[in-house]
Amino acid sequence: MNAKKTMTLNLTDQEMRVLEDLAQKKELTKTGVMKLALRVLQTLDARIEPGKKLLIEDEATSEKSELVIL
């Protein structure tokens, strides 16, 4: 088991509301949501390189829109 480190996260009321909503929607703890967000961001960051785009496709219309990730 990897050793774990603790950090304090200060959130605004709005950020906390979003975190709580996501935790409820995803059936995760708030910590679980933050860890998932970290994994998703790292995965996207590793995959997206110059010349590649992240697209969201509407299956019904086949319409595609680009999702811009920092």
Added chain:
Amino acid sequence: MTESKVYLRDGKSGNLIEASLFDEVTPDHLVLWDRDWVPAMQAFCAGKPPGQKPEDSHWDWRRKSKEVTGILGYHSFALVCPKELQGLMMTNDVTSARLPAQFGKPLIYVEFVATAPWNRPKVQDAPRYRGVGQVFVLAAIETSRNAGFKGRVGLHSLPDAESFYEQKCGFTRLGPDSSHQNLTYFEMTETQADAFRQNH
């Protein structure tokens, strides 16, 4: 890296055989893949037209492993028995469910899973070991539960494996997916995962 004790069945006698499931594919496992798996697959495929080769015969596990090294959302598994590689699996935990009952909730998505060539009835008349697929499905379920995903698992199946996932494992078939080479997508709910765990 964690090593867990699991069981396979001897392909001839049907006896239970102890095996080791590792929750990380290491360079040592890839050496075994190079040494035994690749030559066996090449020998079986030699002279066969593409349609008669195993659907995963072109998978390069060394490259797949390298691509996800250090990526937190990806996990790899190796099954060893007794000192031979019997199967490999790669999963990610950054994918969300598609079934309406659990839409948008995170699950463990099985990116790739394969059993060694000598464990396949199509390759070897009496497979050396049986049960590799079940061990990996159970590993995906346990990974899902440990991540707080309640056993939810999803995957795209190669055509030859569809009946295994639907009939033996209890996945729900969601149909062909045009974004994944028209492979059929399957998903397992918490209830289905619990049922699979009770039977294995």
